[in-house]
Amino acid sequence: MQGLPLTRLVSHLSQRCSAGQLRAFQPALRVPILNSGLPDFTYRALLVDAAGTLLVPSEPAAEVYLRYGSKYGVNLPTSEILSRFRRAYNSPWTLTSQRYVGDGRPFWQNIVTQSTGCDSSLLFEEIYDYYAQAAAWYVAPGAHAALQRLKDSGLKLGIVSNFDTRLRPILKDLGLDQLFDTIVISAEIGVEKPNPIIFEAACQELGVLPEEAVHVGDDRRNDIFGARDAGCFAWLWGMDVLTFDEVSRKMLHEEEYDDPDSDAILSPIS
Numbered sequence: 001m002q003g004l005p006l007t008r009l010v011s012h013l014s015q016r017c018s019a020g021q022l023r024a025f026q027p028a029l030r031v032p033i034l035n036s037g038l039p040d041f042t043y044r045a046l047l048v049d050a051a052g053t054l055l056v057p058s059e060p061a062a063e064v065y066l067r068y069g070s071k072y073g074v075n076l077p078t079s080e081i082l083s084r085f086r087r088a089y090n091s092p093w094t095l096t097s098q099r100y101v102g103d104g105r106p107f108w109q110n111i112v113t114q115s116t117g118c119d120s121s122l123l124f125e126e127i128y129d130y131y132a133q134a135a136a137w138y139v140a141p142g143a144h145a146a147l148q149r150l151k152d153s154g155l156k157l158g159i160v161s162n163f164d165t166r167l168r169p170i171l172k173d174l175g176l177d178q179l180f181d182t183i184v185i186s187a188e189i190g191v192e193k194p195n196p197i198i199f200e201a202a203c204q205e206l207g208v209l210p211e212e213a214v215h216v217g218d219d220r221r222n223d224i225f226g227a228r229d230a231g232c233f234a235w236l237w238g239m240d241v242l243t244f245d246e247v248s249r250k251m252l253h254e255e256e257y258d259d260p261d262s263d264a265i266l267s268p269i270s
Contacts, residue, residue, distance in 0.1 A: 043251050045208045046150055047199065047227070049217030050161035053237045055137045055170070061085055062115075064130060069116045072123045081115050088114035100187040104164030132166045134173035146244035147179050150251055156206040158182040160199055160215060162192045162222065182206055193219075194226025203232070216247055 048054050057064075062078035062085065076084075088111050093099045099107045105128065112124045130136055151157055157180045161167060164187045171177040182205040186192040189201055203210045210231030217223025218237040227234035235241045241250065 042253070043155065043212060043214050043233070045156040045158060045203065045206045045213040046147075046247070046251055047158045047160045047202055047213055047215040047232065049215075049219070049223050049237070050159055050163055050167060050171075051137075052218040053216060053223075054140055054143055054159070054176070055174075056140055058136055058138055064136075065112065065116055065127060068126045068130070069118055069123055072116075072118050072120045074116045074118050074123075076117065084117075085111065085115040098186060098190070098192045100162060100164040100185075100192070102165055102187055104166075104187060108164075132169070134170055137170060137174065139174055139176065140244055143244040144176070144179070146248040149248050151179060153252060155251060156181045156208060158184065158202045158206055160184050160193065160202045160217075160227075162186045193217075193222035194229065196226060196230035199227050199230035199232055203230070214251060216241060 051057075060078070060082075062082040065081050065085070066074060066076070066078055074081075093107060093110075095106055095110075101107075108128055109121075109124045112127050113119045116123065147157060159171070159180050159182070161184070163185050165185070167185050168177065168183065171180075171183065177183070182202055184198060184202040184205065186198060189198060191198045191201075193199075199213075199215060200210060203213050206213070211233075214233040214235060215223060215227035216235045216237055217227070220236060224234040224236050235247070235250070241247050
């Protein structure tokens, strides 16, 4: 950690130490610790993941694939389609340097083919077009109000997403695009999470340092490890935070943190 700026060092320690451990560093750091257990600084920006965090599919993918695939001869049970989908999605993608290049069609055509066992381009286009519609998604409950509250408080808001070029129209149709000060999409920037460059780019566009930002996402590798490697705080959706109201309260330091070893936890990360 030699050579790290003080704010980056505090961020690094606070993500890995309990309050009791951090207090041992306090004399050397000369950073005051509040009674709440939080360091004496405020977050300046919130970054959020799109699909799986801010946006939720309106229907299970296997049901969508079967509904469209049935007229092309697909008669697999949804459990089998789901299993095939997960296997295909988690397999290495070697055709291009990243999964989502431009509109992402080559990647998604492979997913549809592998999931359904049907290589019809017509089937693929129907499914692809379905997921380009706002109706295929819904906004996480309470997200709009919580994000507006953070924006009104002066925080900068950004999206950092591994997605193709369909994302911007979807966000616009859902009334979300005006909430965010920046939207960084892997297909546009040419870098995918967990590469820290994509988080650094978002922070740069927002005019904040990485250690002044929190990223929230549902993927431990892409969202948590990637954001932390960039120097951001990171909260795992569904574990560290369960709702956007909780995100809002934590960002504004309105939430108490329980420490099993002490009376508080400095880091908001489990």
